[in-house]
Amino acid sequence: MSVTGFFTDSTLCIGCKACEVACKEWNQIPDDGFLWSGLSYDNTIELSASTWRHVQFLERSLPVAGARRRESAAWEFHSDVCKHCENAGCLEACPTGSIVRTEFGGVYIQPDVCNGCGYCVVSCPFGVPDRNPSDGRVFKCTFCYDRQRGGLEPACAKACPTGSIAFGPLETLHDRALRRLEELGEQGIRDASIYDASEGSVGGIHAFSLVRGDPRAYNLPPAPEIPTVHLKTAWRSAAAGALFLLAACAAAFAGTRR
C-alpha cells in the first residue's frame, strides 16, 4: 500500500468549487450558512468542521490593457485542504488516540473515538481541524479514507474538471510537480513555486500545492512547525524549573536547622 497524496496545481484551477461540493456530497456534510462574504467569489471563507475543501480566490490588480496570463496572475484560484502532514501536530496532540495515520499515509480523525477535547485544533500549524459546536467533535478532511479503502480516488480529485487536484502515489505526484514547474517556466511563468513544507518539523505534506506568487496569500505559512518541535525545550524548562524549586525548597529548610 503506497503512500498517496494530493497535488493541487493552482494554474489549472478554474475556481468552480466542484471539489467543495463533491466533498460535501460524499461525506454528507451540511452547509455553513448562507452569508455573502464579499471576498471575491469566495463565500466559503475557510476550512472548518463543515468545509473540508475551500477554494480561495485571489484578485490582483490588472494592467489597464487587459491581463496576459503569462505576465500577471490577475485572478488566481486554489483549492485548500488538510495538508496530511508527514509529522502531524494534530496527531501528536490527540490524547484519546482518535487521530491515526492510515495505511495510505493520511491523517484520519476517528469520529467514534474523538471526544472533542480540541487539543488538535491548537496544534495544527495550518488551522485545519475545527470543532463543530453543536456536535462537539472535531472534523477535517478524511482523505476519503473510506473511498481509498475501496480502491477509489477521493471525491474532490474525481470531480475536478481540469485535473487541478491530482491524486495518486506521493512519489509520482512529486515528480509530476517538478515537471510542471519546468513546463510553466517554458511557458514564461516564473513566479510559481511548489509548497510542500518539507523543510522544518512538519517534514513534508502529503497534500501539497503549486501556486503563483507568495504562498502566504494562499494561507500557506512560510515556516510551519508542529508544536512537538518544542518538546525538548519544554521538558528541559520543566526539568530546570523542577530542579530550581527543589533547590529553593532545600535551601529554605537548610537555613532553619540548628
Add this chain to the structure above:
Amino acid sequence: MLKEIIDRWPLVRQIRGGTDGTGPEAMSGQTRRLLPRHDGAEVARSICPYCAVGCGQLVFHRGNRLLSIEGDPKSPISRGHLCPKGAASFELLTHPGRLKRVKYRAPRSREWTEMDLETAMDRVADRVWESRNRTFHEERDGQSLMQCSGIAHLGGATLDDEENYMIKKLFTGGLGFVAVSNQARI
C-alpha cells in the same frame, strides 16, 4: 471472551506490535471495517441534468435508494469529472424541498392544498378539453387553420428527447396547439 477484549485493547496491540499508538493499532472496529458506502451497490449509467456538456454520471443505488452520484470515467467528454452542480445531483434528487404530491391552488385561494394524482389528471383533461373546445378554429376565411389558440405550452430543454417528442406529438399533432415553445431559440 476476556482474551478477545484484551486482544482488541489498543494499548495491548501497541505493546505487542512495538508501535507508537498512532497507526492501525489505535483504530476502532468501525474504522477497521470502513468501506465506501456504495461498496457493492448497483450502478446506473446516467447523464448530468444541468448544462449541455452532457457529463457522464454513475448513479449508485441499493434497494431503490440513492447512495451517491459521481462522474463516469468512461465518458470521452467528461472523463469522470463533474462541476459543482453535477456534483450536487444527489442533493438535487433527495433534498427535503422536493415535491411528492400534487399541489392544487383553487381560484382566489391564498394557499396550496394537496390533490390525488388521478383526480388531478382527470381535472386537467377536463380543463384541456373545455378550453380547446372553446378556442378551436377549424378554419379562417375558408381556409384550414385547425388551431387551438387558447392553450399554450412552455418547456422542454430540461426534458428528455422522448418527452419532447410525445409533447409535440400530442399537443401539436393531436390537439392543434401552435403556441408551443421552450428555452431554445437558436
Add this chain to the structure above:
Amino acid sequence: MPGLGTSFGRGGATTAQQDLANSDAILIMGSSMAEAHPVGFQWVVEARERGATVIHADPRFSRTSAMADLWVPLRAGSDIVFLGAMINYVLDNGREFRDYVVPYTNAATILRDDLKDTEDLDGLFSGWDPEKKAYSPETWDYRGSPSKKGKAAGHHEATGGHSKDRGGEADELSVFERDPTLEHPRCVFQVLRRHFSRYTPEMVEKLCGVPREKFLEVAEKFTAASGPEKTAAICYAVGWTQHSVGVQIIRTASILQLLLGNIGRPGGGILALRGHASIQGSTDIPTLYDILPGYLPMPTFGEDSKSLAAFIQKHRSRTGWWANFDKYLVSLLKAYYDDAATPDNEFGFSWLPRTAGDHSHLGYWLDMADGKLEGLFVFGQNPAVGAPNAGFERKAMAKLQWLVVREMVETETAAFWREIDVPPEEIDTEVFLFPAAGHAEKNGTFTNTQRLLQWREKAVDPPGDARSETWFIYHLGRRLKERAARERRPRNAGLNALWWDYRTEGRHQEPDVEQILQEINGWTVADRELVSGFADLKADGSTACGCWIYSGVFPELGNNRANGREPAGPYGHGWGFAWPADRRILYNRASARPDGRPWSERKKLVWWDAEKEEWTGHDTPDFAKKKRPGYKPKKKAEGDDALSGTDPFLMHPDGVGWIWVPSGLKDGPLPTHYEPLESPVENALYPRQQSNPAADRKERPGNAYGSAVDDGRFPHVLTTYRLTEHHTAGGMSRPLSHLAELAPELFCEISPELAREIRIRHGDWVTISTARASVEARALVTERIRPLDLAGRRVEQVALPYHFGPIGLVTGDVVNDLVAISEEPNVRIMEAKAMTCRVERSGGTARSDGGGA
C-alpha cells in the same frame, strides 16, 4: 439555429468539445465557458497546455479570462463590429484560405446587378419595405436564379425561423455563374469585402472600446492559427444569441471561419455552447412553434398548407439533401398517425394545425397578458425568473384560467399568485403543480451541445406521486383520446388518428421509453422492422420516423446506440450517437482537399481511400461514402447526386458553405452592425439605422424602453451572466444547500471608477434600474469590469448574474425584471445581454445581511 443553419446547412454545433484539444487557437466570445461549461472547458485547458492561444473577448474578466492568454474587454452588443473587423483584416491582408474558399464556399458566386448592399443604402439592403418592416429577398439571390413567379424553385419571401432555408436553388446548378479568381465586382467575395470595408481597427476602438493594438493582436493570432497546417475554433453561448442581432453575430463568426477554412476540420469549427441538458434535443425534436421534428417547417396558414403536394413543392429542393424532404415529412406523419395516415388523406397532413402569427414564448405571453389564453402548461421551466421582463410575465399569468406546472420543487412560476402585486383573492387562476421525476428516476435520452444523444438508465423510482413527463403526457393523451373517440368531428381527426398504443410497465404504468426512441428512429410500417438510418425512409407511406435526423440511433432491437458506453477512437465513437448518422465533426469532407487528400498530415480527419474507393478516416464521413472526389453531376441530376465530389455542405442546394445567404434570414444576407435596442452611443457605421430594423420591440405599457441612443436616465451598459454555482432560473440550485451556500446573494459587478462616481463602497447595497424595473444587489467592486473608452467617450458596464428569485434557501431580486421583451427577427429571441441602466446607492432602510428580496 439559423446562424449556423444558413451558413452551413444544419443548425447545430459543427464540432465536439473534445476536439478543442486539437485547436491551435480558440476564441471564446459571448460565453464564459469556464463558468457555464466547466467540464467542457477542460478541453480548452488541454489545448492551452499543448500550446494553443486562448482568447476571451468579454465585458467581464471572468474565471474564463483568468485561464486565457488574452482577455479582450469589449462593449456588450458590439460583437459584429469586432468580428466584422476580423473579416476585414483577413480580406485586407489576403489571409483567407483560398484553396478552401474557392471550391467549398459561395465566395465565387456572382450576385445580381440589382442587389444593393448596406454601403449603398446607409445600412439597409435592397428589398426593404418600411411599412411591412420586412425584406423581400429577391434581389439577394444568385444571378441566374429562376424567377420567383411560377413554380420554379424558390419562394416569395424570406421564411427565416428555425426551419430549413431556401435560396441558392435552381433546377440546374450550372445556371449560377462563378468567378474562381474572386475578382468579379459582383462576386460574393468582392461584395463581402466592400460590405465590411469600414469595419476597421479604428472602428473597433470607437464602437467596441478595444484599443486597436489589442484588436490587431487578436486578429493576427487567430488568423495565423488557421490554414492547411493549423486550425482555430470559436466557442459561443447566449452572450451572442440573446441580442436583437443574435443570428447575425453567429453569421459573422461563420463567415470568418469559412474564409479561414476552419469548418469541417479537426480543431476548427464553431462550438455552440448550449445551456440546458437537452436543449439541443428540444430544438431537434422539438417543442417549438414553427418547426416539426428534424427541422421540417410547420405548415403556415394560407401560404403553403393548402395541400401536402403544395407544401412539399414549396419546401423540397431539387438539389442537395433536402430533396429528401418529402420522405422525412411523410414518415413523420406516419409516426404520428400510423395506419390512419394514408395517401388518400394526404397522410393526415390536414390534421396538423397551421401557424398564423407569433406563437413563440414571447408572442403568446403577450396574448396571455391580453387575456387571450385560457390555459398554460409549463414543464421544467421557470419563466417567472428566467424570462425577459419577468415581472411582466408573472403578472400576465394572472389572466390565465388554469395553469399546469410540472416541477421537482415549487418555483416562482407555480407560485406566481403569491409573488405579484395583486392580492391572491383577486387571482382566478386555477393551478395544478405536479411533482416531476428527476433524471435518475426515469429512462430517457438527452441530446447535448455537440448533437450527441446519450441515454440515461433509471436507477430508482421517483418519490411519492412524482412521475416522468412521458407518464404525464401518455396518460393525459389517453384521457383526451377517450373523449375524442366519443366526439368524432373534424377538429378531433388528428387526435383520433394519433397512434398512442405505447407499452407500459410497472405498477405506475410507465410507458416504455425505448419504444418511443424506436419510433423516433423509425421503422418500416409493414413489419415494424427498425430502419438503419434516414437513407431508408420513403415518401410513399411505407416508413414511419419520428425525427429523421435521429434515425440510426436504434437500428435494430437491442441496439440502443444512445446507450453505447464503449468509446473508441479520437471522437468517442461507440459512446452515444451523434446526429446525423453518428458524424461527430460536421462537413468533414472539407478536411480534405478537392482531390481527396488531407490538407496536411497534422490535420487529417477524413480522406479518400483510392484503393477501397471510399471515404475513410477518424470520423464517419459527412458525405456519400462512395462519391469520388472527381464526381461531376449529370444534367437533371437530383438530390445528393446533383452535388459534385467537392461539395462538402450537402444540405445546401448548391453544396457549398454560404458566406452569402441568398435567402432564409429576415434581416439580411450579410451581417451588419446595429446597436442594441437601448444603447449609449449612436451607430457610427450607419447613423441612419441605429438598431436592427427588422427586430420587434413589442413596445407597450409594462414593456417600455429607454431612448434608443444615449438616454440620460440610463447611461451605463448592463449585461447579465451565469455563475458556475447556480443554474438558470434557480429551481435546480437555490433549494440545494451545497450550491446555495456557494453564492448566497445577488451581487452586481461594478468598476471602481463607477463606484467612486456614485459614492458607494464594496459591499454596499445598490439599485440597478432600467426602463422596466429596479433591482437591488450587493456591490462587488472590482477591476474585472471596467469602463471602456469609446473614442474619447467613457462608457461604464455593469454585470449581474440572473439566478435569484424570492423562493429558496437563498433569495434575491429577479434580474430579468430589468430586461425588455423584444424579438430578434429570425428566432424571436430577447435581447438580454445588452441594454442600458442606471446604478445608484440604495435608498431607504438598510437590509440585514443575509437577506434577500
